[in-house]
Amino acid sequence: MTPLLEVNDLKMHFPVREGLFLRASKFNRAVDGVNLHVAPGETLGLVGESGCGKSTLGRCITRLYQPTSGEIKFRDQDISRMRNRDLLPLRRDIQMIFQDPLESLNARHTVGEILEEPLIIHKMGNRQERQKRVAELLNQVGLPARSVTRYPFEFSGGQRQRIGIARAIALKPSLIVCDEPVSALDVSIQSQILNLLVELQQELNLAYLFIAHDLAVVKHISDRIAIMYLGRIVESGPGEALYRNPQHPYTQSLISAIPVPDPHQKSQRILLKGDVPSPINPPSGCRFHTRCPRATQICKEQEPVLTAQPETGGLVTACHHAGPA
Amino acid sequence: MQDAILEVDDLVVEFDTDEGRVRALDGVGFSVKAGETVGVVGESGCGKSVTAQSIMRLLPQPMGQIVGGAIRFHGQDLASLSLEEMRRIRGARIGMVFQEPMTALNPVHTIGRQLTEVILLHKKVSKQEALQKAVAILDRVGIPSPDIRMGEYPHQLSGGMRQRVVIAMALVCEPDLLIADEPTTALDVTIQAQILELIQELQQDMGMAVMLITHDLGVIAETCQNVVVMYAGRVAERGTVYDIFDKPSHPYTQGLLASIPRLDTTPKSRLTIIPGMVPGLRDLPPGCRFENRCPFSDEACCVQTPVEEAVSGQHTVACLHWKALSPAQPGGVI
Numbered sequence: 001m002t003p004l005l006e007v008n009d010l011k012m013h014f015p016v017r018e019g020l021f022l023r024a025s026k027f028n029r030a031v032d033g034v035n036l037h038v039a040p041g042e043t044l045g046l047v048g049e050s051g052c053g054k055s056t057l058g059r060c061i062t063r064l065y066q067p068t069s070g071e072i073k074f075r076d077q078d079i080s081r082m083r084n085r086d087l088l089p090l091r092r093d094i095q096m097i098f099q100d101p102l103e104s105l106n107a108r109h110t111v112g113e114i115l116e117e118p119l120i121i122h123k124m125g126n127r128q129e130r131q132k133r134v135a136e137l138l139n140q141v142g143l144p145a146r147s148v149t150r151y152p153f154e155f156s157g158g159q160r161q162r163i164g165i166a167r168a169i170a171l172k173p174s175l176i177v178c179d180e181p182v183s184a185l186d187v188s189i190q191s192q193i194l195n196l197l198v199e200l201q202q203e204l205n206l207a208y209l210f211i212a213h214d215l216a217v218v219k220h221i222s223d224r225i226a227i228m229y230l231g232r233i234v235e236s237g238p239g240e241a242l243y244r245n246p247q248h249p250y251t252q253s254l255i256s257a258i259p260v261p262d263p264h265q266k267s268q269r270i271l272l273k274g275d276v277p278s279p280i281n282p283p284s285g286c287r288f289h290t291r292c293p294r295a296t297q298i299c300k301e302q303e304p305v306l307t308a309q310p311e312t313g314g315l316v317t318a319c320h321h322a323g324p325a
Numbered sequence: 326m327q328d329a330i331l332e333v334d335d336l337v338v339e340f341d342t343d344e345g346r347v348r349a350l351d352g353v354g355f356s357v358k359a360g361e362t363v364g365v366v367g368e369s370g371c372g373k374s375v376t377a378q379s380i381m382r383l384l385p386q387p388m389g390q391i392v393g394g395a396i397r398f399h400g401q402d403l404a405s406l407s408l409e410e411m412r413r414i415r416g417a418r419i420g421m422v423f424q425e426p427m428t429a430l431n432p433v434h435t436i437g438r439q440l441t442e443v444i445l446l447h448k449k450v451s452k453q454e455a456l457q458k459a460v461a462i463l464d465r466v467g468i469p470s471p472d473i474r475m476g477e478y479p480h481q482l483s484g485g486m487r488q489r490v491v492i493a494m495a496l497v498c499e500p501d502l503l504i505a506d507e508p509t510t511a512l513d514v515t516i517q518a519q520i521l522e523l524i525q526e527l528q529q530d531m532g533m534a535v536m537l538i539t540h541d542l543g544v545i546a547e548t549c550q551n552v553v554v555m556y557a558g559r560v561a562e563r564g565t566v567y568d569i570f571d572k573p574s575h576p577y578t579q580g581l582l583a584s585i586p587r588l589d590t591t592p593k594s595r596l597t598i599i600p601g602m603v604p605g606l607r608d609l610p611p612g613c614r615f616e617n618r619c620p621f622s623d624e625a626c627c628v629q630t631p632v633e634e635a636v637s638g639q640h641t642v643a644c645l646h647w648k649a650l651s652p653a654q655p656g657g658v659i
C-alpha cells in the first residue's frame with residue numbers, strides 16, 4: 001500500500017542558547033535522522049524513554065514545528081517546508097491528541113464552543129449543521145449531550161481525553177498523532193479510552209501515530225512499532241515480531257524491563273547501565289554504545305543504519321551486532 | 326510466621342475542607358511483617374498516599390486528622406507519640422521515598438550535606454564517620470563517583486539519580502521499614518527496573534520490610550509477597566500475591582486485572598472495562614463503594630456495607646457476593 005505518511009531523514013535541532021550574547025553554539029539534536037512510514041488506517045506505535053524525541057517528532061509531523069531538515073511526505077506531497085498559509089488544508093487532515101487535554105483545551109470555552117471552533121475555522125456548514133455535528137461528535141466519544149454547555153475543568157481526566165478526541169476527529173482527518181493519550185489515566189479509564197480509539201479507527205479508517213512509553217499499551221493498539229533512542233529509530237516492524245523476536249539490544253532490554261502482571265512469571269531483566277545520555281552531545285557511532293551490553297569497538301566509531309533482518313517477520317534494525325538476546 | 330512490625334487497624338482519616346469534612350480512609354487495616362514487601366495498589370484517589378502519610382504522621386495539618394483506629398509499629402501506637410518521638414522514628418526506623426524526588430531533597434544544599442545531616446541526626450557518630458557512611462551508601466545505591474556527587478546539588482542529577490539519592494537518604498540509618506510511595510512512577514522503565522532491583526537487593530541485605538505503593542499491577546506482581554487492594558478509602562481485598570492474581574475474589578480486583586493491556590493479548594481486541602469512574606469523597610455510594618461500577622451489584626449492595634471476610638488463610642475480601650463470584654470457590658462464576 002502506498003503510505004499515507006512517509007518521513008525521510010527528518011531532523012529537528014533546537015538551538016541551545018548560552019553565554020552573554022545568547023548565541024546558539026550548540027544544538028539539542030532532539031530528532032536526528034528519523035525514517036518512518038504510516039499506511040492509511042494503520043497504527044504505528046512509537047516507543048522510547050523520556051527525552052528521546054517522540055513528542056518533537058510528532059510535532060514536526062503535525063507541523064507545529066518547522067523541522068531543521070528532511071522530508072515529511074503526506075499523500076506524496078512534501079509538507080516539511082510548507083508555509084503556514086498553505087498548511088490550512090493539511091491541518092484538517094492531520095490532527096493531534098495530547099497527554100494532558102486540559103493544556104490543549106481552552107478553559108474559558110464550553111465544550112460546545114471547543115468542538116465547534118475547528119468547524120468554524122474550516123468554514124464547515126452553517127450554525128445549525130455545526131451544532132448537529134457537535135452533538136454527533138459527543139455521542140461518538142461517549143459523552144452525554146448536555147456536555148455542550150459545560151467547561152473542561154468540570155470533567156474528569158478520562159472525560160477530558162474524550163473531549164480532546166472529539167475535537168481531533170471533528171474535521172474527519174486521516175491521521176492523528178496521539179502523544180501519550182492514556183499515560184495520565186488510571187487503568188480502568190485507560191482501557192475505556194483505548195477501546196474508543198480502536199473503535200473510531202475502524203469506523204473512520206483513521207491512521208494513528210501512537211506515542212507512549214508503555215510498551216504493553218503500544219503493543220495493544222499498534223500494527224507496527226518503532227523504537228526510538230536519542231533522536232533515532234533503532235528498530236521497527238510488526239508489533240508481534242518486535243515483541244517476540246527483537247534483534248536490537250535496546251529493544252530487548254526495554255521489553256525485559258516491563259513488569260509483567262503475573263507473579264508466576266518473574267522476568268529476567270536485562271538491566272542497562274546508567275542513564276540516557278544528553279541529545280546535546282550524543283555518543284559517537286551507535287548512540288546506545290554507552291549502555292549497550294553488546295558494544296564493541298566498531299560501535300563507538302560507526303553509526304549503524306536500519307537494515308532489514310531476514311527471517312524475523314519484517315524487522316528493520318540499526319545495530320552492528322543485531323541478533324536475538 | 327513472624328510477627329508484624331507494622332499493624333494498621335481500622336484506620337479512619339478525615340480532612341477538613343472548604344466544603345466540609347470528608348472521610349478519606351474508612352476502616353483501613355493490614356499488616357507488614359519483617360523482611361517482606363507488601364504492595365498497596367488502587368486507582369488515583371483511593372487513599373494510598375493518605376495511608377502512608379498517616380503512618381508517618383505527615384498528614385497535612387491541621388486539615389488531616391486520624392479520627393479512629395490504630396497504627397502500631399513494633400507494637401507501639403504511633404498515633405500516641407509526641408511529634409518529637411515521631412521525628413526520631415522517622416528516618417531512623419521508618420524510611421520513606423516519594424514519587425517526586427525533588428520534594429524530599431533540598432535544592433540549595435549539596436547531596437553530601439543532606440545525607441550527613443540525616444546521619445548525624447539519628448546516629449552518634451563523628452562528622453568524619455558520617456561522611457564516610459554517606460559516600461558508602463551513595464556507592465551502594467549505584468551512584469558513580471560518589472565522592473564527587475557529594476559536592477553536587479540535586480538539579481545536577483538526572484531523575485533516576487535523584488531517586489537513588491532519596492533511597493540512599495531513606496536507607497542510610499538502616500530502618501526496619503521502608504515506605505515507598507510510587508517510587509518509580511516518574512521514571513522510565515529501564516530506570517524503574519534498576520531502582521526496583523536496588524530496593525530488593527537492599528531489602529535482602531538489611532532484612533527490611535517494605536510497603537510499596539503503586540498503581541502498576543506489574544510492579545506488584547514482580548516485587549511483592551502480599552498485596553492490599555484499595556478502593557475509595559477502603560480495603561477491597563488482600564492476600565498473597567498469588568491469592569490476588571490467581572484467585573481475585575473482589576469484582577474490583579477482577580476488573581483491574583482484566584482491563585490491563587498485556588503484551589501477549591491480541592492487538593486491538595476489546596479490553597474489558599470497568600464502567601464509570603471512582604466516586605469523589607463527597608458522593609460515595611452508601612453501601613458498597615464499588616456499587617455504581619460493579620457488574621454484580623444488587624439492592625443489598627446499595628444499602629449494606631461489606632465487611633472483610635476470610636477467603637482462605639490470609640486472603641480476605643470485602644464483597645457481599647464474593648462467594649458466588651470467586652474463582653477460589655467451587656461454582657464461582659469468574
Ligand SMILES: Nc1ncnc2c1ncn2[C@@H]1O[C@H](COP(=O)(O)OP(=O)(O)OP(=O)(O)O)[C@@H](O)[C@H]1O
Binds near residue numbers: 049051053057213
Ligand atoms: N521546544 C523545545 N525547545 C528546545 N528543546 C526542546 C523543545 N522540545 C523538546 N526539546 C528537547 O528535545 C529533546 C526531546 O524532547 P521530547 O519532548 O521530544 O521527548 P519525548 O520523547 O517526548 O519525552 P517524554 O517521554 O518525556 O515526553 C529533549 O532533550 C527536550 O529537552
Ligand SMILES: Nc1ncnc2c1ncn2[C@@H]1O[C@H](COP(=O)(O)OP(=O)(O)OP(=O)(O)O)[C@@H](O)[C@H]1O
Binds near residue numbers: 340341347369376
Ligand atoms: N489535604 C487534603 N484535603 C482534602 N482531601 C484530601 C487531601 N489529601 C488527600 N485528599 C483526598 O483523599 C483521597 C485519597 O487521596 P490519596 O492522595 O491518598 O490518593 P492516592 O491513592 O494516593 O492517589 P494517587 O494514585 O493519585 O496518588 C482523595 O480523594 C483526595 O482527594
Ligand code: SF4
Binds near residue numbers: 287292295318
Ligand atoms: S551497534 Fe553496538 S552499541 Fe549499538 S546497539 Fe548494536 S551492539 Fe549495541
Ligand code: SF4
Binds near residue numbers: 619646
Ligand atoms: S458488594 Fe456488591 S457492589 Fe460491592 S463489589 Fe460486591 S457485588 Fe459488587
Ligand SMILES: [Mg+2]
Binds near residue numbers: 054056
Ligand atoms: Mg513527550
Ligand SMILES: [Mg+2]
Binds near residue numbers: 373374375506
Ligand atoms: Mg498517591
